[in-house]
Amino acid sequence: MQRHDEVVVGKTRVKLIQGDITEQETDAIVNAANSALAGGGGVDGAIHRAGGPAIMEECHRIITQIGRLETGKAVITSGGKLKAKYVIHTVGPVWRGGTGGEAKLLTSAYQESLRLASEYGLKSISFPSISTGAYGYPVAEAARVALRAVVDFLRQCETSLQEVYFVLYDARTYNTYTSKLAELAN
Ligand code: ADP
Numbered sequence: 082m083q084r085h086d087e088v089v090v091g092k093t094r095v096k097l098i099q100g101d102i103t104e105q106e107t108d109a110i111v112n113a114a115n116s117a118l119a120g121g122g123g124v125d126g127a128i129h130r131a132g133g134p135a136i137m138e139e140c141h142r143i144i145t146q147i148g149r150l151e152t153g154k155a156v157i158t159s160g161g162k163l164k165a166k167y168v169i170h171t172v173g174p175v176w177r178g179g180t181g182g183e184a185k186l187l188t189s190a191y192q193e194s195l196r197l198a199s200e201y202g203l204k205s206i207s208f209p210s211i212s213t214g215a216y217g218y219p220v221a222e223a224a225r226v227a228l229r230a231v232v233d234f235l236r237q238c239e240t241s242l243q244e245v246y247f248v249l250y251d252a253r254t255y256n257t258y259t260s261k262l263a264e265l266a267n
Contacts, residue, residue, distance in 0.1 A: 084259035085266050090235035095228075095245045097262060099255040102248040103131035107205035109167040110160070110248075111194050113212065114140075116149040116172050118156075123214040124250070128168060132161035136168055153189030155197050167201065169194045173212030176219065184226045187212055191230035198242055205244040210254050220254055224261040232265060 086097045102110050102124060112128045115121055118140035120129045129137055139158035143150075150156060155171040171194050174186035190211050198206045211227065212218035231245055249255040 084256070085262040086259050088232070088262060088266055090232050093235045093240065093242050093245060095231055095235070095247075095262075097247045097249060097255065097258050099250070099252060100248050101127070101250065102207050102209050103127050103163060105207040105246065105248055106164045107207045107244065107246060108165065108203040109157070109169050109198055109201075109205075110163065110165040110207045111155075111209065111211070112168050112170045113209050113214070113216075114150065114170040114172055116151065118144050118150055118170055121215075124209045128163070132163045132168065135159060135161040140170065153186040153193060155190065155193040157197050157201065165207070167198075167203070169197055169206070171211065173216055173218070176212065176217035179222070183212075183218065184222075187218065187223060187226045188230040188233075191227055192234045195231065195234045195240065195242065195245070196238070199238065199240040202241045204241060205246070206242060207246040207248045210247070210249055210258070213254065220257045221261065224254075224258045225264070228258070228261055228265050 152172045171190040173190045174183040213220045213223045
């Protein structure tokens with residue numbers, strides 16, 4: 082199967098890598114958070130463990146102000162002890178079979194994160210594979226939606242971003258994203 086790990090859209094490079102998002106040196110990394118910004122397992126737990134308590138303190142302050150972070154929305158905190166300066170917390174949809182507007186909500190989670198990064202003038206950002214762990218979104222469908230969301234945003238919106246990374250934890254997820262990027266590029 083043909084694979085692609087990189088595509089350039091306008092002035093922005095979109096690159097797929099396999100790795101641990103907590104080690105990335107991009108200006109921001111994105112957290113696949115929950116609506117309570119309460120931390121948890123998966124990538125959320127890994128980011129809070131690596132970033133230290135300052136990130137959770139900021140999350141508590143945000144939740145005190147807004148109540149809950151709706152699915153598809155995004156907020157920003159500092160990166161605490163991480164190499165990344167910021168963490169953008171977004172909430173992807175829980176998979177309910179595909180008829181509950183999941184694709185639209187997943188698109189929104191990516192695009193709201195990109196919008197926030199652009200508002201902050203950031204040059205680089207790393208995404209995990211939002212919703213494909215505990216939230217159960219099938220990886221092939223999520224990869225198609227995620228890549229389309231990012232490419233559409235970069236085509237349609239002004240942005241400071243020069244590099245958008247997908248940091249995919251396991252080989253199966255990485256391989257699925259590369260084959261979906263090949264389909265998008267064709
Ligand atoms: P969700 O609740 O949105 O499904 P999860 O954290 O359960 O989020 O899973 C999302 C994806 O993040 C999965 O592919 C999981 O393997 C991956 N993941 C877990 N830890 C890390 C990490 N340190 N860096 C990058 N991706 C990670």
